[in-house]
Amino acid sequence: MPSEPSQRVEDKLFYNRYLVDSGRAHIKVRPHTTPSSQLLSMLKACPARCYDLNDKGHVEVTVDGCLECGTCRVICEESGDIKWSYPRGGYGVLFKFG
Amino acid sequence: MIEEKFDAIVVGAGMGGNAAALTMAERGLKVLQLERGEYSGSKNVQGAILYADMLEKLIPDFREDAPLERHLVEQRFWIMDERSHTGLQYRSDDFNEEKPNRYTIIRAQFDKWFSQKVREAGATVLCETTVTELLQDSHGRVIGVRTDRDGGEIHADVVVLAEGVNGVLGTGAGLRGRLKPDKVALAVKEMHFLSRETIDARFNLKGDEGLVIEAAGTISRGMTGMGFIYSNKECISLGIGCLVADFQRTGETPYGLLEGFKRHPSVAPLIEGSEVKEYSAHLIPEGGYKAIPQLCGEGWVVVGDAAQLNNAIHREGSNLAMTSGRIAAEAICLIRSRNDPMTAKNLSLYKKMLNESFVIKDLKKYKDMPALLHTHSQNFFLTYPQLFSKAMQDYLRVDGTPKLEKEKLMLNSFIKARSWSGLFSDALRIARAWR
Numbered sequence: 258m259p260s261e262p263s264q265r266v267e268d269k270l271f272y273n274r275y276l277v278d279s280g281r282a283h284i285k286v287r288p289h290t291t292p293s294s295q296l297l298s299m300l301k302a303c304p305a306r307c308y309d310l311n312d313k314g315h316v317e318v319t320v321d322g323c324l325e326c327g328t329c330r331v332i333c334e335e336s337g338d339i340k341w342s343y344p345r346g347g348y349g350v351l352f353k354f355g
Numbered sequence: 356m357i358e359e360k361f362d363a364i365v366v367g368a369g370m371g372g373n374a375a376a377l378t379m380a381e382r383g384l385k386v387l388q389l390e391r392g393e394y395s396g397s398k399n400v401q402g403a404i405l406y407a408d409m410l411e412k413l414i415p416d417f418r419e420d421a422p423l424e425r426h427l428v429e430q431r432f433w434i435m436d437e438r439s440h441t442g443l444q445y446r447s448d449d450f451n452e453e454k455p456n457r458y459t460i461i462r463a464q465f466d467k468w469f470s471q472k473v474r475e476a477g478a479t480v481l482c483e484t485t486v487t488e489l490l491q492d493s494h495g496r497v498i499g500v501r502t503d504r505d506g507g508e509i510h511a512d513v514v515v516l517a518e519g520v521n522g523v524l525g526t527g528a529g530l531r532g533r534l535k536p537d538k539v540a541l542a543v544k545e546m547h548f549l550s551r552e553t554i555d556a557r558f559n560l561k562g563d564e565g566l567v568i569e570a571a572g573t574i575s576r577g578m579t580g581m582g583f584i585y586s587n588k589e590c591i592s593l594g595i596g597c598l599v600a601d602f603q604r605t606g607e608t609p610y611g612l613l614e615g616f617k618r619h620p621s622v623a624p625l626i627e628g629s630e631v632k633e634y635s636a637h638l639i640p641e642g643g644y645k646a647i648p649q650l651c652g653e654g655w656v657v658v659g660d661a662a663q664l665n666n667a668i669h670r671e672g673s674n675l676a677m678t679s680g681r682i683a684a685e686a687i688c689l690i691r692s693r694n695d696p697m698t699a700k701n702l703s704l705y706k707k708m709l710n711e712s713f714v715i716k717d718l719k720k721y722k723d724m725p726a727l728l729h730t731h732s733q734n735f736f737l738t739y740p741q742l743f744s745k746a747m748q749d750y751l752r753v754d755g756t757p758k759l760e761k762e763k764l765m766l767n768s769f770i771k772a773r774s775w776s777g778l779f780s781d782a783l784r785i786a787r788a789w790r
Contacts, residue, residue: 265610266610269545269610298603302608324634325398326541327638330534331533331534331638332599341523343485344391346482346485347483349398352399352463352633354632355396355398355399355401355461355462
């Protein structure tokens with residue numbers, strides 16, 4: 258494996274254009290004490306690496322770099338671990354090529 | 356609230372939504388199309404290959420002004436192990452025809468053009484508008500949509516759900532089930548820019564000739580997946596996708612796979628020195644025929660990726676979207692011309708027409724393929740590619756080993772890895788699923 262894939266993702270997201278809807282995250286993680294296996298799998302499966310562990314061992318999401326693919330919705334919505342909606346109209350990732 | 360009522364609301368401006376909106380507007384229906392992106396195309400991600408035939412049915416002279424990249428003259432299939440690929444390559448000058456059959460396109464640009472045609476046909480296209488909910492009456496009949504705009508209730512006789520693979524409206528209203536991790540793939544893609552001359556030279560192309568490489572093997576690390584390289588005019592679309600359930604199970608990262616694919620000795624020289632300008636991700640429906648949900652109901656129809664209409668074996672999705680969008684629209688226009696209401700019973704005409712088209716016929720043909728590939732991914736995407744590579748290399752190296760002995764070793768390596776019965780049942784399974 259290459260060095261630090263996390264670094265690479267941030268570099269990749271830097272290519273993209275976004276209009277961030279400040280204060281209105283379109284994905285919310287349900288508060289938890291111990292993260293479920295589904296939530297933990299998002300640390301790796303999210304292509305934009307939006308999911309991370311905080312100091313307390315909770316899974317957090319930062320949607321600023323979200324590519325709106327829906328992978329976390331497929332994995333985590335049914336179990337109630339996350340609430341998922343699309344960003345408000347016009348916000349989010351703005352693909353130039355798609 | 357928008358006071359006026361529409362004949363039809365189309366949710367989404369991808370291939371399916373645009374095809375539906377265009378068809379209905381051209382036949383005089385009062386159509387409203389809603390798109391959450393800043394323009395039609397800005398949220399849409401695809402490889403992307405355009406199949407001319409399906410677009411010709413909608414816009415016969417599309418070649419005059421559509422933003423097409425290159426027409427395809429060559430297809431390469433690669434089975435890869437860590438350091439090699441075994442390839443099947445088909446190239447024909449016949450593909451240099453007056454009206455080529457397949458083109459590479461860049462979706463954000465293509466969809467913007469398509470949307471212009473929809474507007475010209477008379478549809479109202481409202482962008483930067485996210486539909487948050489379907490409006491249903493007390494009988495559960497869909498009567499319109501709610502948007503995130505102020506007082507955003509809009510009514511229509513019928514709603515065409517062209518909301519894409521990750522559609523939230525249909526699942527939210529209980530019209531179809533949730534996507535399952537083993538029925539959908541996650542693909543990531545980068546756009547690598549190079550000069551036109553460099554692309555021509557590296558891929559042996561001239562003029563507007565283009566090529567596609569599709570690759571499977573150890574690049575997906577035992578998961579069900581595939582890599583692709585498409586040549587555009589001045590850039591290369593390069594990506595890889597695997598089943599979401601496989602990502603979940605293995606803990607592999609999508610960007611890790613992408614980097615691995617790019618570093619492969621067969622791939623790296625093709626993109627050397629490129630400037631990457633975008634990184635995108637998208638889900639692809641992989642469940643095939645058996646995953647198709649209910650296609651219509653009281654006051655609604657669903658088309659394209661939202662209806663799981665994707666042929667994973669032939670990698671056809673956008674043309675199924677375009678065709679299902681067109682057919683749904685034609686059914687709606689027929690029902691309307693008879694002054695009949697948009698009931699589930701009447702709208703089942705769409706399902707009937709779709710069943711008679713190549714869309715459902717093709718998906719039915721491969722109905723057992725997804726299950727086969729998804730449950731035997733280790734064999735098909737890791738073991739066999741490694742065996743092929745080893746066999747090819749042993750066969751080609753001239754080292755004084757008698758040929759008969761080489762062939763025996765080759766056969767033994769396959770038997771050792773999969774056993775006679777394993778080889779036999781794999782062959783049988785593929786033959787059955789392909790039939």
